[in-house]
Amino acid sequence: MTYGDRDQLLRDDAYLIHPLQHHVDHDEPLVCVRAEGSTLTDIEGNRYIDGLSSLWNVNVGHGRRELASAAADQMTDLGFFSCYAGATNIPAVRLANRLKELAPGSLNYTFFTSGGAVSNDSAIKTARYFWQRAGRPEKTRIISRTHAYHGVTIGAMNATGLEAYWADFATSLPGFVHIDAPYPYHYRPVEPGVGCGEAGARALEEAILREGPDTVAAFIGEPVQGAAGVIVPPEDYWPRIREICTKYDVLLIADEVITGFGRIGHWFGVSHWGVEPDIIAFAKGVTSGYVPLGGIIVSDEIHDCIENAPEDRKWNHSFTYSGHPTCCAVGLANIDLIAREGLIDRSRKMGETLIDGLGSLRSLPHVGDIRGIGLMAAVEVVEDPASRKPYDPALKTGARIVKKMLENGVYTRCRGDSVNFAPPLVVTSEEMERMINVAGEAIESVTS
Numbered sequence: 001m002t003y004g005d006r007d008q009l010l011r012d013d014a015y016l017i018h019p020l021q022h023h024v025d026h027d028e029p030l031v032c033v034r035a036e037g038s039t040l041t042d043i044e045g046n047r048y049i050d051g052l053s054s055l056w057n058v059n060v061g062h063g064r065r066e067l068a069s070a071a072a073d074q075m076t077d078l079g080f081f082s083c084y085a086g087a088t089n090i091p092a093v094r095l096a097n098r099l100k101e102l103a104p105g106s107l108n109y110t111f112f113t114s115g116g117a118v119s120n121d122s123a124i125k126t127a128r129y130f131w132q133r134a135g136r137p138e139k140t141r142i143i144s145r146t147h148a149y150h151g152v153t154i155g156a157m158n159a160t161g162l163e164a165y166w167a168d169f170a171t172s173l174p175g176f177v178h179i180d181a182p183y184p185y186h187y188r189p190v191e192p193g194v195g196c197g198e199a200g201a202r203a204l205e206e207a208i209l210r211e212g213p214d215t216v217a218a219f220i221g222e223p224v225q226g227a228a229g230v231i232v233p234p235e236d237y238w239p240r241i242r243e244i245c246t247k248y249d250v251l252l253i254a255d256e257v258i259t260g261f262g263r264i265g266h267w268f269g270v271s272h273w274g275v276e277p278d279i280i281a282f283a284k285g286v287t288s289g290y291v292p293l294g295g296i297i298v299s300d301e302i303h304d305c306i307e308n309a310p311e312d313r314k315w316n317h318s319f320t321y322s323g324h325p326t327c328c329a330v331g332l333a334n335i336d337l338i339a340r341e342g343l344i345d346r347s348r349k350m351g352e353t354l355i356d357g358l359g360s361l362r363s364l365p366h367v368g369d370i371r372g373i374g375l376m377a378a379v380e381v382v383e384d385p386a387s388r389k390p391y392d393p394a395l396k397t398g399a400r401i402v403k404k405m406l407e408n409g410v411y412t413r414c415r416g417d418s419v420n421f422a423p424p425l426v427v428t429s430e431e432m433e434r435m436i437n438v439a440g441e442a443i444e445s446v447t448s
C-alpha cells in the first residue's frame with residue numbers, strides 16, 4: 001500500500017478535529033500507517049516501540065490477522081443487526097457467556113456499549129435504576145475520586161476527577177461527589193499510624209456519612225488510576241473500600257477500562273485484591289482496540305432487578321451499537337488469543353521485568369517515583385526528590401521527555417510529569433530494554 005506524502009496529509013488534516021484538540025499539541029503529529037506486534041511504523045518508514053499499546057488498549061499487539069479474519073467473516077455473514085430486546089445475534093450471546101466465565105463471583109450478566117465513557121454512564125445509570133426499583137429513590141449520588149479518568153460524556157465527565165476535563169464545559173451536574181484518591185508517593189499522614197490506603201478508605205466512609213448513606217447510589221473507581229499516571233493504591237485499599245460499600249449499601253463500580261483483559265495480570269484488575277464489585281465497566285482491551293466495544297458486567301442481584309421489572313418500569317437504557325455482532329466477534333477472537341497465548345501470566349511476568357528495568361532509572365537525580373503493576377507503570381520526575389517538590393507545570397517537563405522519547409523511537413504519553421508505560425502484552429524483553437533505555441536518556445537530557 002502507498003501512503004502518500006506526509007506534508008500533504010497534514011495540510012488535509014486541517015478539517016479534522018482531534019480528541020483533546022489544540023494546535024500546540026498537533027504541531028508535529030505522529031502519522032502511523034502500519035504496525036506489527038509492539039512496533040509502529042510512520043508514513044516515512046520510521047519505526048517506534050508502542051510504549052502505551054496506543055491508548056492502553058492494543059493488549060494482544062498490532063497486526064493480528066486472527067482479529068481481522070474474525071471481523072471479515074462476521075461482516076460477510078452479518079455486519080450488523082439490532083440487539084434491542086426482541087432481537088439478538090450469535091457473537092453477542094457468545095461473548096456475554098465468555099465474560100461470565102472470566103468475571104469474578106456473581107458478576108454474570110453483560111450489557112454491551114461501544115467504549116469506556118458510555119460504559120461508565122451505563123454503570124452509573126444502572127446503579128441509580130437499581131435503587132429506584134428497590135424503593136429507595138433518594139439513593140442517587142455518585143462518589144468518585146480526584147485523579148480519576150472515567151471518560152468525557154456528560155455523566156462520566158462529572159465522575160472524572162481531573163479538573164481540566166470539565167473546566168470549560170459548564171457542567172457540574174448535581175449528585176457527583178469527589179473524594180481524595182490514595183496517591184502513595186504524595187501521601188502525607190493525616191494522623192500518625194494511618195497509612196495511605198486506610199486514609200483513602202476513611203475518605204469514602206466520611207463522604208458517605210456526610211452526604212447520608214440513604215443518598216449515595218455508588219462509588220466508582222479505577223482499580224489502578226491509569227490516565228492520571230498509573231497511581232497504584234496500597235494493598236489494603238480495595239478490600240476496605242468493598243467493606244465500606246457493603247456496610248452502607250453503596251454499589252461498587254470498578255472502572256476496568258484499562259485494567260481489564262490482562263493489563264495488570266488478571267482478566268479483571270479487581271481480582272488482584274480478591275475484591276468483587278457490583279458492576280464492572282470495561283472497554284479497550286476487550287477487542288485490543290481493533291474495533292470499538294465496551295460494556296458493563298453486573299451482579300446477579302442487579303440483573304434480577306432488571307429482569308423482574310414491571311413492564312412500565314423497564315430498564316430503558318440502550319445504544320444502537322449495543323451487542324454489535326462484528327465487534328463482539330472480534331472480542332471473542334481477542335479473548336481466545338489472550339487465553340491461548342497465556343498473555344495474562346505474561347503480563348504479570350513481563351510487568352516484573354518492566355518494574356525492575358525502570359528501577360535502574362532511580363539513579364537519575366530527578367526521578368521521584370517508579371510505580372506499576374502488571375504491564376502498567378509510570379516514572380514521575382520531580383524538581384526535588386528529597387521534598388517531592390514537583391516541577392513548575394509551565395516547564396512541561398513530562399511532555400518534553402515524551403517528545404524526546406519519540407525522537408528516539410518510543411511512543412508514549414504522560415500526565416503532568418508522570419511518564420506512562422503500558423506496552424502490548426506481547427512485548428519482548430529486548431523491546432522493553434530499549435524502551436527503558438530511551439526513557440532514561442530522555443529523562444536525563446530533559447532534567448539535567
Ligand SMILES: Cc1ncc(COP(=O)(O)O)c(C=O)c1O
Nearest residue numbers: 115116117149150151222257258
Ligand atoms: C479508566 C478509563 N475509563 C474510561 C475511559 C474512557 O474511555 P473512552 O475514551 O472509550 O470513552 C478511559 C479512557 O482512557 C479510561 O482510561
